[in-house]
Each structure stands twice: as C-alpha cells, then as structure tokens.
Amino acid sequence: MTATLNRQSARRVSKVDRFLTFIRVFLVSLIVIGVVAFLAQQFAPDNPFARWRNPDAMGLTADQFKGLLVSGLSQGAMYGLIALGYSMVYGVLGFINFAHGEVFMAGAMTGFIASEKFNANGLWESNFLLCLVLIIIMAVGISTLMAVLMERVAYRPLRNSPRLIPLITSIGVSFFIQNAVMGLFGPASKSYPRLPEWLSKQRSILTFEIAGTKILVLVVASVSMAGLWYLVERTRTGKAMRAVAEDKEIAALMGINVNRIIVTTFAVGGAMAGVAGILWGLLFRGVTHMTGFLPGIKAFTAAVVGGIGNLGGAMAGGVALGSAESVAPLVILEPLGVPGVSQLKDAAAFTVLVLVLLFKPSGLFGERLSAEDRT
Amino acid sequence: MSASATPAWFQLDWRRVGRWGGLCALGIVLVSLIGMPVGLDRRIIIEGRLSLGYLALIWMPLLFGYLVPKRIVLEGVENPDPGIRDVLAGLCAGVLAGLGPLLLILGIDNFNLRKPLVNWSPQLLELLTFGRGIGYGVAVWFAICAVLGLVGSSMHVLPANVRRVVSFIAYGLLFISVLEAAIDDLSEGFGLESLTDAMYARRGGLTVKFSIILAVVIGVLSIVTKGRVKGAANHYKGLQGAERKRASMLLFSGVTALCIVLPMFLGMIMNELLANVGLFLLLALGLNIVVGLAGILDLGYVAFFAVGGYTTAVLTSAESPFFTPELHFGFALIVVVAMAGLTGLVIGAPVIRMRGDYLAIVTLGFGEIIRLLFMSDWLKPYFGGAQGITNVPHVDLGFAVVKGTDPRSVFYMVLVLCVLAVYVSWRLQGSRLGRAWMAIREDEQVAEAMGINTVNAKLMAFVVGAMMAAVSGAVLAAKVGSVFPNSFMILVSIIILVVVIVGGMGNIAGVLVGSFVLIGVLGGPRQPGLLQEFQSYKLLIYGALLVFMMLKRPEGLVPSARRSQELHQEEFLQDAWLKGEDHDIEEAAEAAAAVGGSEGTGDQA
Numbered sequence: 003m004t005a006t007l008n009r010q011s012a013r014r015v016s017k018v019d020r021f022l023t024f025i026r027v028f029l030v031s032l033i034v035i036g037v038v039a040f041l042a043q044q045f046a047p048d049n050p051f052a053r054w055r056n057p058d059a060m061g062l063t064a065d066q067f068k069g070l071l072v073s074g075l076s077q078g079a080m081y082g083l084i085a086l087g088y089s090m091v092y093g094v095l096g097f098i099n100f101a102h103g104e105v106f107m108a109g110a111m112t113g114f115i116a117s118e119k120f121n122a123n124g125l126w127e128s129n130f131l132l133c134l135v136l137i138i139i140m141a142v143g144i145s146t147l148m149a150v151l152m153e154r155v156a157y158r159p160l161r162n163s164p165r166l167i168p169l170i171t172s173i174g175v176s177f178f179i180q181n182a183v184m185g186l187f188g189p190a191s192k193s194y195p196r197l198p199e200w201l202s203k204q205r206s207i208l209t210f211e212i213a214g215t216k217i218l219v220l221v222v223a224s225v226s227m228a229g230l231w232y233l234v235e236r237t238r239t240g241k242a243m244r245a246v247a248e249d250k251e252i253a254a255l256m257g258i259n260v261n262r263i264i265v266t267t268f269a270v271g272g273a274m275a276g277v278a279g280i281l282w283g284l285l286f287r288g289v290t291h292m293t294g295f296l297p298g299i300k301a302f303t304a305a306v307v308g309g310i311g312n313l314g315g316a317m318a319g320g321v322a323l324g325s326a327e328s329v330a331p332l333v334i335l336e337p338l339g340v341p342g343v344s345q346l347k348d349a350a351a352f353t354v355l356v357l358v359l360l361f362k363p364s365g366l367f368g369e370r371l372s373a374e375d376r377t
Numbered sequence: 378m379s380a381s382a383t384p385a386w387f388q389l390d391w392r393r394v395g396r397w398g399g400l401c402a403l404g405i406v407l408v409s410l411i412g413m414p415v416g417l418d419r420r421i422i423i424e425g426r427l428s429l430g431y432l433a434l435i436w437m438p439l440l441f442g443y444l445v446p447k448r449i450v451l452e453g454v455e456n457p458d459p460g461i462r463d464v465l466a467g468l469c470a471g472v473l474a475g476l477g478p479l480l481l482i483l484g485i486d487n488f489n490l491r492k493p494l495v496n497w498s499p500q501l502l503e504l505l506t507f508g509r510g511i512g513y514g515v516a517v518w519f520a521i522c523a524v525l526g527l528v529g530s531s532m533h534v535l536p537a538n539v540r541r542v543v544s545f546i547a548y549g550l551l552f553i554s555v556l557e558a559a560i561d562d563l564s565e566g567f568g569l570e571s572l573t574d575a576m577y578a579r580r581g582g583l584t585v586k587f588s589i590i591l592a593v594v595i596g597v598l599s600i601v602t603k604g605r606v607k608g609a610a611n612h613y614k615g616l617q618g619a620e621r622k623r624a625s626m627l628l629f630s631g632v633t634a635l636c637i638v639l640p641m642f643l644g645m646i647m648n649e650l651l652a653n654v655g656l657f658l659l660l661a662l663g664l665n666i667v668v669g670l671a672g673i674l675d676l677g678y679v680a681f682f683a684v685g686g687y688t689t690a691v692l693t694s695a696e697s698p699f700f701t702p703e704l705h706f707g708f709a710l711i712v713v714v715a716m717a718g719l720t721g722l723v724i725g726a727p728v729i730r731m732r733g734d735y736l737a738i739v740t741l742g743f744g745e746i747i748r749l750l751f752m753s754d755w756l757k758p759y760f761g762g763a764q765g766i767t768n769v770p771h772v773d774l775g776f777a778v779v780k781g782t783d784p785r786s787v788f789y790m791v792l793v794l795c796v797l798a799v800y801v802s803w804r805l806q807g808s809r810l811g812r813a814w815m816a817i818r819e820d821e822q823v824a825e826a827m828g829i830n831t832v833n834a835k836l837m838a839f840v841v842g843a844m845m846a847a848v849s850g851a852v853l854a855a856k857v858g859s860v861f862p863n864s865f866m867i868l869v870s871i872i873i874l875v876v877v878i879v880g881g882m883g884n885i886a887g888v889l890v891g892s893f894v895l896i897g898v899l900g901g902p903r904q905p906g907l908l909q910e911f912q913s914y915k916l917l918i919y920g921a922l923l924v925f926m927m928l929k930r931p932e933g934l935v936p937s938a939r940r941s942q943e944l945h946q947e948e949f950l951q952d953a954w955l956k957g958e959d960h961d962i963e964e965a966a967e968a969a970a971a972v973g974g975s976e977g978t979g980d981q982a
Binding site: 160163167168169170173175176178302306340342345346348 | 923
C-alpha cells in the first residue's frame with residue numbers, strides 16, 4: 003500500500019516537474035529563436051529566417067543598439083542601488099521589505115521639493131553642482147529617516163514572527179506611504195526643473211553617444227556603490243553587519259549590538275534608495291506617488307537575479323536587469339512578430355525574475371543567507 | 378528627592394505622556410495635511426455640531442488619552458489601581474496633543490507652503506479656527522484635546538457598567554449616522570419616511586434632538602441587554618450534536634431569509650452596494666483558501682479575476698473580435714471555471730516550490746504581466762487592448778434577467794454564488810484536503826513528513842482560489858457590461874488581502890465580516906461604500922489597517938481558533954506554564970524517558 007502511494011506521489015510530483023521542464027524549454031527556445039532571428043536580420047535583412055515571423059522587422063542600427071544599452075545600464079544602476087536595500091535587509095532579517103520602493107520614492111519626492119525651491123531662487127541655474135550635492139544630502143536624510151522609522155514602528159515588533167507576517171506588514175506600510183504622499187503632495191505628476199545645458203548635452207565616449215545625465219547617473223551610482231563596499235567590507239560596522247547576517251544569536255554573544263546593526267542596515271539601505279531617487283528624478287524628471295512601486299519590484303528582481311544577500315550581486319543584477327529590460331523586447335520579441343513591444347518592457351523584467359527562479363533560484367552570483375533564512 | 382516633594386497623585390510617567398501626546402499632535406498634523414478634515418467636512422454626523430471632518434481629528438486625543446494610562450496586563454503582576462493619576466496623565470497628553478492644531482494654525486497663517494503641500498490651504502485654517510479667528514481656534518482646540526484626553530483616560534477609572542453604556546452610546550450613534558443612506562433607503566421601502574425625516578436632517582446627519590433620544594434609547598438598551606448577547610453566543614457555542622445542528626440551521630435560514638427579503642425593500646444604491654460586497658466576498662473567499670488555509674501569499678490573485686472577466690467577455694460579447702459564436706452566460710461560466718483552473722495550474726506550477734516570500738513577489742509579477750498582456754497591442758485582436766471589450770450582454774436566466782442597471786438581480790445572482798462558495802469552502806475546510814492545507818500552513822516540512830503531497834495540495838489551493846476569483850470576474854463583466862485592463866490592477870489583490878486579514882484569515886465568518894465592514898463601509902477599489910466621502914482616503918486607511926492588524930491582532934476580527942493559537946504560540950505556552958500545566962509536560966517527558974529506558978534495557982537483554 004505504502005509502496006503504491008509512494009509511487010503515485012512520485013509520479014504526481016514528476017508531472018509538475020515535467021511541466022516545469024516544458025516551461026524552461028519553451029522560454030529558452032523562445033529566447034534562442036528570437037535572438038537568432040534578430041541576428042539573421044542584422045546580417046542579411048532579406049533572408050527567410052529573418053522574415054519568418056515578422057516581415058516588417060527593421061532590425062537595429064549599431065547606434066540604436068548602443069543607445070538602448072546605455073539607457074538600460076543607467077536605469078540598471080538605479081535598480082542596483084535600490085536592490086542593495088532589499089538585499090541587505092533580506093540578508094539580515096530574512097524578509098522582503100516591500101515598502102523599500104516607497105523609501106526610494108520619498109527620496110525622489112524630497113529631491114523634487116528641494117530642487118524646485120532652489121530653482122525658484124536661481125541657485126539651480128547658477129550653481130548646479132552645489133544644488134545636486136544638497137538635494138542628494140536631503141534625499142538621503144529623508145530616506146534614511148523613513149527606513150529607520152519603518153523598522154522601528156512596523157518591523158521590530160515582528161522580529162520573530164513567521165516570515166510572511168512582516169512581508170504582509172510591509173505591503174501595508176507601502177500602501178500607507180504611497181497614499182499618504184498622494185494626500186500630502188497631490189496626485190499630479192511633478193517634474194524636476196530643467197537640467198543645465200552643459201550637463202544634459204550628448205557626449206561621445208568610446209564611440210558611445212551618451213547624454214550627460216546618464217554619465218552622471220552612472221558616476222554617482224558607482225561612487226555610492228564603492229562607498230557601500232568600503233563600509234561593508236572594510237569597517238567594524240560592516241563586519242558586524244556581516245556577522246549579524248550570518249547568525250544573529252552568535253553575533254549577539256560576540257558582543258555585537260544586534261538591534262543597532264539592524265537599524266544601521268535599514269539606514270544604509272535607505273540612504274542608497276535616496277540616492278537612487280535623486281538619480282531617477284534627474285533621468286526621468288517626473289515623480290508621482292506611484293513612482294516607487296514598479297522600480298521597487300524590479301529592484302527586488304535585481305536582488306534575486308544577483309543572489310539575495312550578495313551586495314555586488316545586487317548591483318550586477320540591477321545592471322543586468324536594466325539592460326535586459328531595455329534590449330530584450332526589441333531583440334527577442336520584435337523579431338518574433340510581436341507588435342508594440344515597448345509596452346511589454348515591464349513584462350520582460352518580470353519574466354527575467356521567473357527565469358532566474360526557474361533556473362538558478364540562488365541567483366547568478368550566489369545568495370548569502372544564514373541557514374535559517376534559506377528554508 | 379524631587380519624587381518625594383511632589384504629591385503621589387502627580388507622579389506621572391512623563392515620558393509616556395510626552396510620547397503619546399506628541400504622537401497624537403503629529404497624527405493631527407498629518408491627518409490635516411493629508412486633507413481629511415476638509416475633504417470629509419461635507420459629511421455631517423450630527424447636524425450643526427459634528428462633521429466627519431472634525432471627527433477625523435478628534436478621535437485621536439480620545440484614543441491616545443485612553444492609551445496613555447493603559448497598562449500591560451501580565452499574569453502574576455499586580456497593576457496599581459487606576460486613579461486620579463491616570464486621569465491627569467490623559468489630561469496632560471491631551472494638552473500636548475493640542476500643540477498639533479496650534480502649530481498648524483500658526484503655520485498656515487504665517488507661511489505659505491501651498492506649493493508642495495496641497496492641503497496647506499485657507500480652507501483648512503478656516504476649519505481649524507471654526508471661522509472665528511486664530512486666538513479662538515487655538516483656545517478651543519486646546520480645550521477640546523484636553524477634555525477628550527480626560528474623557529479617554531477616565532474610561533479606566535469609571536466603573537465597568539458606566540464604561541459600557543458610554544461606549545455603546547458612542548458606537549451606536551456613529552453606527553446609525555454612518556448607516557444613514559442604508560436606513561433612509563430601507564425606511565423608504567417600508568414606507569416609514571416620516572421616521573427618517575425626523576431622524577436625519579435635510580443636509581444629512583442626525584438631528585440634535587433625535588441623537589439625544591437615540592443616546593437614551595441605546596443607553597437603556599445596553600443596560601437591558603447586558604450580558605445577554607454574550608450569553609446567547611456562549612450558549613450556542615456550548616451546544617452539542619443535533620441541538621447545535623438545529624440551532625445552526627435556524628440561524629442559517631434566518632440569515633438566508635433576511636438576505637432574500639431585505640433587498641426587495643432597498644433601493645438601487647443599496648442594492649448596488651450589496652452586489653459589490655457580494656462580488657468581493659466571492660473573491661475574498663477564494664483568497665481565504667489560498668492565504669488563510671494553505672498559507673500561500675498570492676499577491677497576483679487579481680490575475681484570476683481578470684481571466685474570469687475576460688473569458689466571459691470574449692465568449693459572450695458581440696464586440697469581442699476573436700470569438701464569434703456568442704455563448705450564453707451559463708455556458709461561459711463553465712468555460713470560465715475551466716479556464717481559471719488551467720490558469721491556476723499554469724501560474725501555480727512554476728511558483729509552487731518557491732520560498733513563501735519569493736512566491737508572493739513572483740505571483741505579483743504574474744498579476745502585473747497578465748494585465749499588461751491584456752492591455753498590449755500584441756493581443757489587441759483578442760482582448761481589445763486598452764479599450765477593453767464592451768457590450769457584454771445581460772444574463773438571461775429564462776425566468777429573470779440579470780443586468781447591471783438592475784442591481785437587485787445582480788445581488789441575487791451573487792448571493793447564490795456566494796452561498797455556493799461558502800458551502801464549498803466550508804466542506805473543503807474539514808475535508809482531507811483542507812486539513813492537508815492547514816498542516817502545510819503550519820509547517821510544510823512536517824506536513825511533507827506526514828505523507829502529504831505538498832505540491833499537489835498547494836496547487837489545488839491555487840486552483841480552487843482561482844476558480845472562485847474567476848467566477849467573481851465573470852459576474853463583474855456581466856454586471857458592468859464591459860471589461861478594461863485597468864479594472865484589474867494589483868491594488869485589487871491587496872484590497873482583498875486586507876479584507877481577508879482584517880476579517881480573520883482561515884475563517885469563513887471572518888471573511889464575511891471583513892468584506893461587509895470594509896467593502897460595505899469604505900468601498901472597493903473603484904466602488905464606493907457607505908462612506909462615499911472616503912473615496913480618496915480609503916487606500917490610506919486600508920494600508921494603515923493592514924499594518925495595525927498585523928502588529929496588534931494578526932488573527933483578525935473574527936479569529937479562527939487554530940490560527941490564533943498558531944500566531945500566539947509563545948503566549949499560549951506561557952499561559953500554560955503559568956497555570957502550572959508544565960506538570961503534564963514533565964510527566965510526558967518522564968514517561969518518554971521511561972519508555973526509552975525500557976527500550977534500552979530491552980536492547981541489552
């Protein structure tokens with residue numbers, strides 16, 4: 003009896019497995035066909051394979067492709083910065099801080115308010131760099147404060163509850179912040195003042211035509227990342243953070259103030275999100291109360307892609323996700339004959355998440371979690 | 378030394394007072410700047426005295442005044458008796474709370490922050506100063522906050538009976554004024570307009586005279602009914618076997634009769650509201666199976682709702698470009714259920730083995746992907762893109778026609794479906810599958826070790842939940858007569874999640890209560906509830922409610938016994954320990970040791 007039961011259950015499980023294999027094969031073949039058709043198109047626009055699914059396919063010129071790649075990279079750098087917050091909190095506390103996207107939005111919103119004030123008294127035009135530094139400091143301050151407050155009010159009382167409880171709480175926090183910000187500042191989209199001409203003009207670097215804003219985004223993101231790397235890998239606080247992520251109890255026994263380290267983790271994650279918020283404002287100029295939602299989820303995707311708990315991975319995952327989302331619709335879907343591919347950008351990002359979790363749930367660079375968080 | 382100098386009744390916990398008072402002041406500022414007082418001022422609670430806008434502010438000093446002297450009750454620790462100290466603490470916190478309006482009034486008067494803060498407006502100043510100048514406004518606010526803080530904290534000092542009567546009157550008046558539209562509607566149906574005309578003022582709100590009468594009536598009622606309701610409930614809970622069954626049948630048939638008869642006396646708006654509640658109840662029952670029973674946090678639940686709506690629209694609408702033979706709603710419903718099951722399997726299979734929290738985010742991604750696909754130009758030939766599919770026909774049942782313009786018919790259809798869904802969930806709960814779900818929720822690894830095929834059981838939960846959501850979507854499509862991708866935002870999933878959690882996860886009664894209270898009073902994602910003025914603030918309230926419930930009462934308003942034991946495991950263990958039940962544990966341990974020992978000796982022999 004038990005033997006038949008076992009066999010039965012084994013067979014049922016394998017049905018799910020078979021289906022998963024089917025999905026894997028399907029997705030991979032979709033990607034391969036898309037890429038091959040794209041390449042065929044690039045080499046010889048008239049060959050039958052390129053015309054197979056999409057007779058009107060135009061292909062991409064080298065400049066177009068580079069442009070896509072650069073915007074993907076700069077957006078990805080932003081995702082990476084946000085992803086750091088998800089990754090660090092997940093590493094230390096083992097739950098997804100769903101409201102982290104809202105911390106990012108708060109940074110962007112602060113930047114908007116401050117920059118508008120600067121613009122009103124002319125400082126934005128006359129001394130842009132000073133303004134930039136000031137708004138970054140303010141956004142970092144507000145975002146950090148918000149993240150710390152969030153931890154204190156909503157997450158600390160739930161420290162030892164089942165994993166889904168803080169996740170549900172953070173969904174509530176996210177909802178609350180979104181709508182509070184809408185109530186406070188109104189639902190209309192707000193746009194940052196115009197950037198000075200010397201910054202936003204196109205520059206050519208290594209044959210890449212890059213808008214100055216994107217260079218700024220990449221530079222600021224790399225500087226913040228370097229700072230974070232130094233903090234985590236080279237300072238005592240960083241060492242303590244790593245220890246807490248490894249095992250909270252033992253870290254406490256070693257004389258580490260776990261509560262303080264957790265607050266620091268939230269603060270650092272919030273600061274990075276604040277920087278990302280300013281970069282978002284400079285790059286896209288428009289901010290609303292919903293700004294945090296999609297980038298937040300995509301940043302979490304980036305954290306998973308890079309391996310959760312792994313900081314370098316989060317940054318790399320962000321960059322990978324950003325470029326995938328801007329390149330994939332045109333490279334894979336367009337040759338397959340899908341019209342209106344730019345609408346499917348977000349869908350492509352989520353598909354990346356599903357793909358990574360199907361093939362390598364621990365991420366491209368390996369996750370770093372304590373044993374208890376791994377189950 | 379200073380402590381000995383101050384009299385005993387003045388030894389307050391100043392830190393506590395400062396904290397709660399400060400929080401209250403902050404809360405008043407936040408709520409004012411979010412725009413609630415001005416936005417809600419239209420809705421009047423008591424004519425000429427109190428509007429919902431002011432109520433949005435003054436509940437805070439009352440509540441915080443109550444919280445300041447509140448002590449944590451611990452078993453084995455004697456709390457000092459509440460006394461004058463506590464009342465004083467409430468008063469001080471109230472005075473501190475008065476700083477909130479003070480800052481706002483002075484701030485709005487002297488600075489112009491209209492640019493980022495949209496509600497930094499003269500209207501707010503007007504409202505805060507009662508239109509009578511700054512000095513008057515500040516003085517009155519300090520007085521109001523202090524008095525309310527005093528009232529709140531004196532709740533601890535009053536005898537239980539008085540406290541009961543006071544809270545009954547407050548809740549009763551609030552309840553009756555919130556239900557104004559419903560009562561108005563109902564009395565019109567019964568031909569009792571003269572009563573409601575006396576009760577409610579023309580511009581809305583209770584009349585002063587009538588609210589005094591009502592207060593007296595409720596007060597008397599609360600004294601008369603004291604303990605009876607609870608006694609009846611306990612009596613019902615205590616019933617066994619056949620008697621319990623008979624009582625349940627009686628209760629059930631009573632509720633059914635009420636549900637059938639009541640809508641006949643209600644007008645359009647109330648029936649519409651009930652139909653909406655039913656639709657969301659159907660959704661919530663489905664999510665209750667997924668989240669409440671099986672413990673799978675599915676944030677993309679709206680995907681199934683969308684699948685139901687779109688399948689119905691494609692199959693029945695003449696406008697749908699893709700499927701020409703137009704089916705009857707009944708056949709479409711069968712296809713919808715099958716479709717939903719299939720979608721549940723397809724979405725469920727890849728995610729079912731993931732960690733719980735990854736699963737939540739991935740399902741959220743799927744929910745968004747499905748909406749984006751319905752909206753995309755790619756699938757426009759099938760689903761109509763952003764314009765959606767219009768012209769979904771009415772449901773012709775032969776003896777009646779269900780159509781959106783006649784909400785009563787929709788309500789009856791939804792009622793039938795809800796009863797069916799409740800029956801299905803109830804039967805599933807006690808079944809082998811239901812018990813497997815609960816085991817998985819409590820501990821997946823142990824459940825697997827007990828021989829449960831966790832993958833299959835979880836997939837089944839997904840599928841059953843999907844089917845209920847899809848049926849709800851089908852009814853929505855038929856009711857509204859069209860489907861648009863933007864009716865299926867992630868927002869819907871989260872609101873349903875709030876409904877399930879506030880009501881009580883894993884408990885059918887809880888889900889019923891949750892959807893009536895939340896969807897009925899505050900409204901759904903697009904559908905207005907009884908408090909239509911809350912339209913722009915309800916999402917904020919949903920968010921705050923979700924956080925509050927998770928922090929303070931994760932088992933919900935109507936908890937399921939097992940679920941609350943799970944959530945308060947430590948407290949249960951502690952209680953058991955304090956009551957000296959550890960003897961049993963020790964005995965069990967000794968018995969186990971004895972058995973182990975005898976086995977050991979057996980081995981040696």
